[in-house]
Amino acid sequence: MLSINGGGRHSVGSKVGTVLCWIASIIVAAVCVSIIGYLLWQGGHSINWRFLTSDPAASLMEDAAGGVRTPMAGTAILTLLSIALALPVAVGAAVYLAEYMSERWWITRIVRIGLETLASVPSVVFGMFGLSIFTMGTFKFLSGSGTEGGQAAFGRSFLVASIVMAVHILPFVIKVAEEAIRNIPASLRQGALALGMTKWRTISKVVLPAARSGIATAVVLGMGLAAGDTAIVWLTLGGSMTMAVDKWWEVGNWLATLRGAGSTLTTFAYFNSPAGDGNSAGAAFGAAFLLVCIVLIFNLAAVVLFRRRNLTGR
Amino acid sequence: MSDSFLTADSNETFAMLEGMLNTSVPRVRSTDVPSVFEVSGLDVSYGKKRVLHDVSLQIPEKRITAFIGPSGCGKSTALRCLNRMNDEIPSFRMEGRIRLAGQDIRARNVNLTALRRSVGMVFQQPNPFPMSIYDNIALAVREHQGRMGRAELDAVVEQALRHASLWDEVKDNLKDSALSLSGGQQQRLCIARALAVRPAVIMLDEPCASLDPISTARIEELLLELSTDYSIIIVTHNMAQAKRISDKVAFFLMGRLVEMGDALQVFEAPVRQETAEYIRGAFG
Amino acid sequence: MAARSDGAILVAEPGIPSRIDLTERVSRTASDRFMPYVLGAAAIFSGLLVTFLIYFVVQKAWPVFHSEGLRFVTSGGWDTQLEDSWSGGAFFGVRELIAGSVFSTLGALLLSVVLGIGCAIFIAELAPRWLKRPFETVVQLLAGIPSVVFGLVGLLVVVPFIADHLVPGNSGDVVTEIPIAGSCLLAAIVVVGFMVLPFFVTVASDSLRAIPRSYIDGGLALGMTRWRTITRIQLPAAAPGLVAGIVLAAARGVGEAIAISMVAGAIAFIPNLAHGPLYMLLEPIRTMAAAIVENGGEAMDVPAMAAALFGLASLLLLLSVVLSLVARWSFGVFNRRMGVVSDRAL
Numbered sequence: 001m002l003s004i005n006g007g008g009r010h011s012v013g014s015k016v017g018t019v020l021c022w023i024a025s026i027i028v029a030a031v032c033v034s035i036i037g038y039l040l041w042q043g044g045h046s047i048n049w050r051f052l053t054s055d056p057a058a059s060l061m062e063d064a065a066g067g068v069r070t071p072m073a074g075t076a077i078l079t080l081l082s083i084a085l086a087l088p089v090a091v092g093a094a095v096y097l098a099e100y101m102s103e104r105w106w107i108t109r110i111v112r113i114g115l116e117t118l119a120s121v122p123s124v125v126f127g128m129f130g131l132s133i134f135t136m137g138t139f140k141f142l143s144g145s146g147t148e149g150g151q152a153a154f155g156r157s158f159l160v161a162s163i164v165m166a167v168h169i170l171p172f173v174i175k176v177a178e179e180a181i182r183n184i185p186a187s188l189r190q191g192a193l194a195l196g197m198t199k200w201r202t203i204s205k206v207v208l209p210a211a212r213s214g215i216a217t218a219v220v221l222g223m224g225l226a227a228g229d230t231a232i233v234w235l236t237l238g239g240s241m242t243m244a245v246d247k248w249w250e251v252g253n254w255l256a257t258l259r260g261a262g263s264t265l266t267t268f269a270y271f272n273s274p275a276g277d278g279n280s281a282g283a284a285f286g287a288a289f290l291l292v293c294i295v296l297i298f299n300l301a302a303v304v305l306f307r308r309r310n311l312t313g314r
Numbered sequence: 315m316s317d318s319f320l321t322a323d324s325n326e327t328f329a330m331l332e333g334m335l336n337t338s339v340p341r342v343r344s345t346d347v348p349s350v351f352e353v354s355g356l357d358v359s360y361g362k363k364r365v366l367h368d369v370s371l372q373i374p375e376k377r378i379t380a381f382i383g384p385s386g387c388g389k390s391t392a393l394r395c396l397n398r399m400n401d402e403i404p405s406f407r408m409e410g411r412i413r414l415a416g417q418d419i420r421a422r423n424v425n426l427t428a429l430r431r432s433v434g435m436v437f438q439q440p441n442p443f444p445m446s447i448y449d450n451i452a453l454a455v456r457e458h459q460g461r462m463g464r465a466e467l468d469a470v471v472e473q474a475l476r477h478a479s480l481w482d483e484v485k486d487n488l489k490d491s492a493l494s495l496s497g498g499q500q501q502r503l504c505i506a507r508a509l510a511v512r513p514a515v516i517m518l519d520e521p522c523a524s525l526d527p528i529s530t531a532r533i534e535e536l537l538l539e540l541s542t543d544y545s546i547i548i549v550t551h552n553m554a555q556a557k558r559i560s561d562k563v564a565f566f567l568m569g570r571l572v573e574m575g576d577a578l579q580v581f582e583a584p585v586r587q588e589t590a591e592y593i594r595g596a597f598g
Numbered sequence: 599m600a601a602r603s604d605g606a607i608l609v610a611e612p613g614i615p616s617r618i619d620l621t622e623r624v625s626r627t628a629s630d631r632f633m634p635y636v637l638g639a640a641a642i643f644s645g646l647l648v649t650f651l652i653y654f655v656v657q658k659a660w661p662v663f664h665s666e667g668l669r670f671v672t673s674g675g676w677d678t679q680l681e682d683s684w685s686g687g688a689f690f691g692v693r694e695l696i697a698g699s700v701f702s703t704l705g706a707l708l709l710s711v712v713l714g715i716g717c718a719i720f721i722a723e724l725a726p727r728w729l730k731r732p733f734e735t736v737v738q739l740l741a742g743i744p745s746v747v748f749g750l751v752g753l754l755v756v757v758p759f760i761a762d763h764l765v766p767g768n769s770g771d772v773v774t775e776i777p778i779a780g781s782c783l784l785a786a787i788v789v790v791g792f793m794v795l796p797f798f799v800t801v802a803s804d805s806l807r808a809i810p811r812s813y814i815d816g817g818l819a820l821g822m823t824r825w826r827t828i829t830r831i832q833l834p835a836a837a838p839g840l841v842a843g844i845v846l847a848a849a850r851g852v853g854e855a856i857a858i859s860m861v862a863g864a865i866a867f868i869p870n871l872a873h874g875p876l877y878m879l880l881e882p883i884r885t886m887a888a889a890i891v892e893n894g895g896e897a898m899d900v901p902a903m904a905a906a907l908f909g910l911a912s913l914l915l916l917l918s919v920v921l922s923l924v925a926r927w928s929f930g931v932f933n934r935r936m937g938v939v940s941d942r943a944l
Contacts, residue, residue, distance in 0.1 A: 014823045014824065014825035014826070017825045017828075017829065018724060018825060020716055021716040021717075021719045021720045021724055022716075022720065022724070023716070024712070024713045024714075024715075024716025024717055024720070025716060025717045025720040025721075025725075025733060027713060028713055028717050028736070028737065028740070028792075028795065028799075029733060029736050031740070031792055032736050032737070032739055032740040032743075033736070035740075035743060035747070035748075035751050036739070036743070038751060038755070039747060039750075039751070042754075088640075089640050089643065089644060090644075092636065092637045092639075092640030092641070093637070093640040093641040093643075093644045093645075095637050096634070096637035096638050096640060096641040097641055100634055100637065100638065101641065102404075107642070110645055111641055111642060111644065111645030112645070113645075113922075113923070113926065114644070114645035114646055114647065114648050114649070115644060115645055115648075116922050116925075116926055117648045117918070117919050117922045117923075118644075118647055118648040118651070119922075120846070120849040120850075120853075120918045120919075120921060120922040120925075121648065121651065121853070121915060121918050122849075122852070122853020122854070122855065122887055122914055122918060123853065123855065124853065124855045124887045124890045124891050124894070124911065124914065125651070125655065125853070125890075125911045125914050125915050125918070126651075127890070127891070127894060128655055128658075128890060128894065128907065128908055128911040129651050129654055129655055129911075131894070131898060132654040132655060132657070132658045132908065133654055135898065167647060167651075170644055170647070171644070174644060185441075187437065187439055187441040188441055188443060188444075190399070190437065190441065191437065191441040191442075191443070191504070192443070193399065193402060193430070194397065194399060194430060194434070194435035194437075194508075195430060195431075195434070195454045195457060195507065195508070195511065196426070196427040196428070196429075196430035196431045196457060196458060196511070197427070197457050198427065198630050199634075200629060200630050200633045200634065201457065201630070204633075205453060206443055206453075209444075209445070210443070210444050224742055227744075228742065228743075228744030228745070228746075229744070229745075230744065230745055230746045230856045231745075231855045231856055231887075231891050234856075234891060234894070234895070235890075235891065235894045235895070238895065239895070266744055266746050269746045269747070269750060270746050270749070270856060270860075273746075273749065273750055273753060273860060274753060281754065284750060285750065288744075288746065288747045288750050291744050291746070291747060292743065292744075292747060295739075295742045295743060295744065296739070298742070299735075299738065299739060299742055303735065414618060414620065415618040417618070417620045417621070419620065421620075421621075423621050424620045424621060425620060425621060428619065428620050428621070429620050432618045432620070514618050
């Protein structure tokens with residue numbers, strides 16, 4: 001008997017399944033929103049002008065951990081230096097992968113496997129790698145500065161941490177940059193070649209400028225990654241409260257600062273949390289608040305850049 | 315005069331269409347002139363697939379030559395051999411000889427950049443660079459002419475845009491993005507860009523395929539003017555277009571050059587039967 | 599002079615085309631010639647970086663591998679050995695740490711896959727158009743939250759919750775070896791589960807979306823409901839992609855150090871099933887990654903401890919290389935099924 005009404009055997013399963021998926025998604029969205037909300041709320045309490053502009057104080061007394069000025073500077077230094085180191089190599093590699101390398105070569109496969117593997121290496125291992133290499137004699141120049149009583153630890157410094165961090169973010173920046181370059185339509189390259197431009201000129205004068213916003217997205221993502229990492233920083237920079245040099249912001253002291261230890265918002269939060277040595281949950285939350293703000297800004301920037309690419313390109 | 319079919323005044327449209335219909339009789343210009351390109355024995359394959367068999371032809375100087383034929387017959391491939399664009403494709407193999415102004419274009423000491431400067435190309439889909447109108451042309455010019463004063467560069471850009479009949483429409487907006495232009499304007503910009511480097515030959519691969527009839531008519535008019543100074547080769551699917559503007563016609567079928575001759579002769583009294591059938595519309 | 603239909607006058611200059619000389623020397627800057635080499639060097643260097651990593655880490659771990667061999671992974675007692683190393687002890691067994699990593703990662707994977715499949719199906723099929731992008735952005739945000747923030751929230755929300763609501767009052771009688779508190783395996787599972795969820799969801803939803811419409815239309819034409827096409831056609835077809843997603847999430851989860859060190863109790867202990875599932879989850883653990891970050895600071899002063907930590911790092915490295923290759927293979931299977939020719943991953 002032919003019947004086309006009635007839900008059929010599977011309609012119940014259908015409803016239950018759909019509802020479960022909705023529930024799962026709502027849970028996830030709720031968790032994300034509440035984490036950020038919780039941070040903003042809890043951390044917001046700690047944010048005041050004094051907090052932002054004073055330096056951390058080495059005190060075990062509860063809630064006397066001082067401000068976040070040096071950790072903030074530390075995050076800025078580390079993020080900028082890492083992306084500065086990683087970007088040229090990343091864009092170079094991305095260009096070569098997108099424009100010169102054929103997928104059929106064996107060397108291409110090796111490079112891709114190497115990059116994928118590098119991307120799945122945990123932060124802690126990078127940290128140990130940093131410790132293994134930069135405690136070697138040849139790299140002494142990268143660390144070990146510090147005034148009397150200042151923070152001088154052999155093998156640990158902003159320079160060391162930035163180099164290791166650059167290696168950590170490299171595969172991600174390459175991936176995003178390569179996508180951006182590959183997305184430039186072939187017709188543009190053809191047009192340039194037909195005008196007599198050489199391959200490299202085509203790349204440097206037509207393709208890369210056209211891929212500007214995609215590469216900017218890669219930069220922003222890399223910076224977000226560098227700003228949020230704790231394990232690498234903890235191992236290669238330490239958790240010291242102060243910079244290596246007292247007046248670290250003066251240009252003459254820059255090299256000494258870079259060669260010395262310090263902290264970033266992430267290690268500051270880790271240190272001050274009940275899991276670290278400190279006892280000031282408030283300070284930790286304040287730092288976490290700033291971190292979340294930074295991450296939100298970077299994410300927003302990436303989205304905006306992505307949109308802009310779609311408007312000016314084809 | 316508007317550039318888009320949709321916004322044209324209806325009187326204008328009728329006038330234009332009338333003009334197009336009136337030139338359905340092939341033009342008559344002598345093709346007894348020196349050849350700018352001489353192709354002999356051209357065989358082309360991509361990997362194992364043979365796409366051109368033993369093609370030999372000559373392109374007359376300062377005339378319009380049309381390559382016609384059904385899809386996939388090899389006419390675009392033949393065109394792209396002339397400026398060695400096919401070299402970019404890894405599986406491309408070529409036998410035979412191509413001479414430009416007497417020089418073998420595949421000789422060892424030939425400079426590819428010089429070749430592509432002398433032989434300009436315009437593609438089916440307009441492909442302006444995502445930069446300003448000015449920069450599109452300036453980039454091309456700087457490639458070949460090196461350092462140039464600002465005033466001189468401005469003059470060259472203006473001249474190129476005038477040549478391509480685009481100057482009046484964009485002269486106040488040179489800094490605007492090229493992508494903000496309409497399809498027909500973008501294609502004329504590509505022509506201007508090709509002209510800016512002072513080629514001797516201009517090749518166009520179905521340049522009006524994506525354009526509306528009014529833009530098409532403007533470009534055809536432009537090509538007719540340019541042919542007094544440049545040698546033009548146009549690949550086209552559109553037989554009416556070939557009839558309207560070409561001096562010499564080459565008919566390709568399945569990778570072979572079936573017939574080539576003066577436009578008048580090929581369209582009115584084709585020698586080969588396949589040509590007659592194609593022109594009649596028996597296949598396409 | 600020629601007049602055009604739009605009235606403009608074209609000024610014809612004789613000799614506009616330049617002379618044809620194919621052999622003229624066009625200046626090629628040096629960069630044309632050496633740039634490809636520079637770029638190639640960048641690419642090869644980046645690809646080979648991981649081998650440097652492996653070399654240096656394993657080299658530093660060599661002392662402990664050499665002296666202990668397999669007993670490094672089969673024996674236990676990490677916590678006391680750590681203490682002893684200050685006074686010269688040089689034997690390390692990381693069995694508890696491995697167990698900690700395994701349990702926490704598996705638990706986290708369970709959580710993230712269960713929720714993640716739902717999210718992936720939601721993104722790929724069920725979400726209304728206006729909701730799709732915002733939800734994807736939310737998932738991306740979750741991925742971007744730093745691990746220390748997860749740790750803080752875990753420490754100050756999840757751990758107290760477990761302590762207040764899940765830990766029975768008489769736990770001291772049931773489990774006598776170690777104190778039961780809120781910092782435990784369960785806390786680690788919850789926190790890491792949400793940390794790795796975005797990795798799985800992104801890959802899973804991409805895989806689902808890559809299934810050709812024709813498969814789905816075929817099912818619908820046969821009278822299947824939307825949901826059945828998802829469960830019977832799309833999920834099985836996307837399976838290799840889902841596997842790759844799980845593997846990538848696992849790699850992320852096993853490598854997580856900071857958040858786990860903050861919420862899991864920091865005691866090297868193997869959760870004991872004999873105590874029952876509830877207690878097993880409430881027992882504290884220490885993972886390989888957490889152990890490294892907890893002791894890495896001081897380790898360099900004590901060579902034996904340093905070697906042990908490098909040993910742990912080598913194990914983690916081995917694990918992540920293996921997982922990465924498995925994910926790549928899985929993507930390959932998926933791409934071949936979908937008829938994609940290129941070698942690149944999804």
